[in-house]
Amino acid sequence: MPGLDWIKIIFRTLHFKRNRVSSSSKGDLYFIASVGGQKVGDPSVIHHVEPNGVIAINAFELLYNVAGKSFVNVKFQVMDKRTFVSDDDLGSLTYQIKFPYGERNYTTTNKFWVLEWGIELNVDGTFGHHRADEIFACRSGAGFLNVNTIAGTALMSRLEINDVRPT
Numbered sequence: 001m002p003g004l005d006w007i008k009i010i011f012r013t014l015h016f017k018r019n020r021v022s023s024s025s026k027g028d029l030y031f032i033a034s035v036g037g038q039k040v041g042d043p044s045v046i047h048h049v050e051p052n053g054v055i056a057i058n059a060f061e062l063l064y065n066v067a068g069k070s071f072v073n074v075k076f077q078v079m080d081k082r083t084f085v086s087d088d089d090l091g092s093l094t095y096q097i098k099f100p101y102g103e104r105n106y107t108t109t110n111k112f113w114v115l116e117w118g119i120e121l122n123v124d125g126t127f128g129h130h131r132a133d134e135i136f137a138c139r140s141g142a143g144f145l146n147v148n149t150i151a152g153t154a155l156m157s158r159l160e161i162n163d164v165r166p167t
Contacts, residue, residue: 005065005066005067006063006064006065006066006122007063007064007066007072007097007101007119007120007121007122008061008062008063008064008119008120008121008122008127009035009040009061009062009064009072009074009097009117009118009119010058010060010061010117010118010120011031011033011040011041011057011058011060011061011076011115011116011117012056012057012058012116012117012118013054013055013056013057013115013116014029014031014047014054014055014057014078014113014114014115014116015052015053015054015113015114015115015116016029016049016050016051016052016053016054016055016112016113017051017052017111017112017113017114018051018112026048026049026050026051026053027047027048027049027051027080027090028046028047028048028080028081029046029047029049029055029078029079029080029081029090030043030044030045030046030047030079030081031043031047031057031060031076031077031078031079032075032076032077032079033060033075033076033077034073034074034075035062035064035072035073035074035075036064036069036072036073037073038062038064040060040061040062041057041059041060041061042059043079046081060076063127066099066101069099070098070099071096071097071098071099072096072097072101073094073095073096073097074093074094074095074096074097074117075092075093075094075095076092076093076108076115076117077089077091077092077093078090078091078092078112078113078115090110090112090113091110091111091112091113093108093115093117095108097119101119101121102119102121103118103119103120103121103129104118104119105117105118106118
């Protein structure tokens with residue numbers, strides 16, 4: 001099981017508005033996605049969708065090791081498959097996730113589609129949605145403890161040692 005140095009990028013749903021030709025025609029869509037240069041999902045899978053239809057694309061997810069990385073590039077491109085002419089590019093998402101990594105949901109929109117995607121963190125061996133104040137990572141130093149929450153907030157606590165005397 002991946003440790004704290006891993007995040008999960010998941011592309012959840014795509015709401016198809018329309019294609020380039022007309023607002024009433026359906027689309028035969030496929031997706032090209034990558035996280036940190038690693039391919040995500042299978043672009044050979046064609047999704048048939050009507051205008052204002054929704055595609056559940058949960059299979060497009062990737063566990064990514066962020067150890068020592070200050071950012072991660074995320075790319076997602078939507079293509080409309082054509083039979084006799086070249087495929088139509090319906091736009092793309094390019095996003096740079098920066099350290100500290102927090103659990104977040106994103107909605108990216110253009111005139112053809114709305115993409116819902118997000119970042120999940122590993123807490124107690126489980127990726128998924130966690131409370132924003134839940135502790136994600138803990139590091140200690142000389143006389144202090146530094147913790148990060150799911151929301152990406154860093155908190156520093158102080159440790160005091162007191163004498164314990166038996167009575």
